[in-house]
Amino acid sequence: MVEQVRVDAEEVAGALLVSVGLLRRRLRQVPVEGELTLPQSSALARLDRAGPTTASALAKIEQISPQSMGATLAVLEARGLVGRQPDPADGRRVVLSVTDTGLDVLRHRRDARTARLARALSAGFSVEELSQLNAVAPLLERLAQSV
Amino acid sequence: MVEQVRVDAEEVAGALLVSVGLLRRRLRQVPVEGELTLPQSSALARLDRAGPTTASALAKIEQISPQSMGATLAVLEARGLVGRQPDPADGRRVVLSVTDTGLDVLRHRRDARTARLARALSAGFSVEELSQLNAVAPLLERLAQSV
């Protein structure tokens, strides 16, 4: 009844497993007519942060197979959100980059899912809570890498 | 160059979208021979927290369709981790509850995925970081509900 301070890793693991799954499912449900899917949003944002790179490299960062990333990127390319530049030095490589249109989508809240999430955050969370969530995002990424 | 303190909801939304997706994908990848799948783990943990209840109610909490929850619970039942009690007062309702075996799985780290996550947390994160992650889990749940 006294020792309640200690944070048990097992407990945190369980809580994260459940809450991350829940949030992710909920994000998927947002109706998206003509909008980006979850992996598309993620890949586009990631490509923007990483800068021009190959599909394989992106796949490694996002922890999915190169084939899956290739399929996702193909859709983004068809929509004109990413462009492909063949590497002149190595005929096998194709370097991807975010186009101006893609940047526009990323920067101007054209992504319905992110916009909706942002709205929920603004409406229902305190500045203190927002900053907690903000601080934890990189921890989640690090955790994903180390699991 | 001076105003870097403010936390932008849009930014947090983007960061969460990406990090949650990444962690979730990573969790899925853990090889699970004869182990629980992600939705099974989640449903079992949720049922334990919620106490005996119906499949529909659980589905609502977990934000999936009753049909999907029914399928997940059927597997858990087949493994003897949850039990079904027909409601004597209402012939349509079936009340689910975690069995002793199910409790054992939940309590004794028999779930490979949670165990692995817990190990990564213990090994690579400070007590301060663990407590940050712990504090954020309920925020993520609240966010999932309000999106």
Added chain:
DNA sequence: TATTGTTATACTCTATAACTATA
């Protein structure tokens, strides 16, 4: 008529395997 749960079917996301082209 409304509600609980089941069965049937299909779509999305991801994986593995097999192939082509270049190095």
Added chain:
DNA sequence: TATAGTTATAGAGTATAACAATA
């Protein structure tokens, strides 16, 4: 022989629609 990328196929996790039983 090794690497970047593509194509084909399959499995997990969802969803929606249609149905049966009970209220």
